[in-house]
Amino acid sequence: MKNQAKRPNDQGELTAEEVVAYLRAHPDFFVEHEYLLGEIKLPHRSGSAISLVERQVTLFREQRDKYERQLYDLIETARHNDRFFEKSKRLLMNLLEAQSLDEMVIVLEDSFLTDFNVDFCSLILFGDKNRYPVSNIIMQDLEKSRDVLGDLLDGGRAYCGRLDDGKKEMLFGGDANEVASAAVIPLQYGETLGVLSIGSRKGDYFQSSMGTLFLSYISDSLSRMLPPLLAKEGTAGSS
Structure with missing residues (x-):
């Protein structure tokens, strides 16, 4: 004769805890009694009761929709990063062909204002403006700039x-009042050479939470291109 489990109450009724313990000990119970799945009723957010099978189907659909949204977001992020990579590669290739500081500024402005659709672009270099006869670059004193920036x-x-x-005002001059948010990129290579600033009329376009890997990449590249051009311009200005 099989042993029977002792009941915790006088009526011999199963408790909820016993049912839970039994089902956990027999995970294949509903495989052998599949017909019960259609009879079990669960409350639904609509207020009406639905079967366990219907509830599972609903949950699977919700999970499917969630994963589809996540996959869509990942694909969009990958496409966005791919477009950014192509634009940044194009920018750097054009910068490598620049033969002067003036040409460098033209490339930067054309890329950021046209290719990246940013509203404002400014390049400021630190040094003696009388030494560098360039027409479209702002030369400022480093210490005075540091007091402000x-x-x-x-x-x-x-x-x-x-x-x-x-x-x-220091970074964007006459356009300062129109700049609602900005990215400020220091240019350093052994010393602080300058600062590249790009601005937007949208207050939320540049945010503190956004990644700066692309901007750091541009900064590192520009910082290494600048010294030879500065030496060339400085030599031309002193001759």
Whole structure:
């Protein structure tokens, strides 16, 4: 004779805990009693009761929709990154062909304003403006600039977000009032050479939470291209 489980109450009724324990101990129970799945009723968010099978189907559909949205987001992110890579590669290839500081600025402005659809672009170099006879580059004193820009220069990394009026005026000049958000990219190679700034009329276009890998890549490349051009322009200015 098989042993019977003892009941915790006088009526000999199964408790919910016993049912749960039994089902956990026999995970194939509903495989052998599949017809019960259609009889079990569960509450639904609509207010009506549905069978366990219907509930499972609903859950599977919700999971499927969730995974489809995640897959779509991943594909869109990959496409976005691919477009950014192509644009940045095109920018760097054109920069490598620049033979002067003036040409470098033309390439930067054409790329950011046209290819990347950014509203404003500014390149500021630090040094004696009388030494470099370039027409479309702003030359400023490093120490005076540091007094205004502060850790934007000393941090060594690109900054994205909103700027106060003083910083915007120094970086964007007459366009300062139209700049709602910006990315500020210090250019350093042994020393602080300058700062590249790109701005947008949209306040949320550049945010502190956005990644700066692409901007750091541009910064590292520009920082290595600048010294030879500065030496060339400086020689031309002193002759």
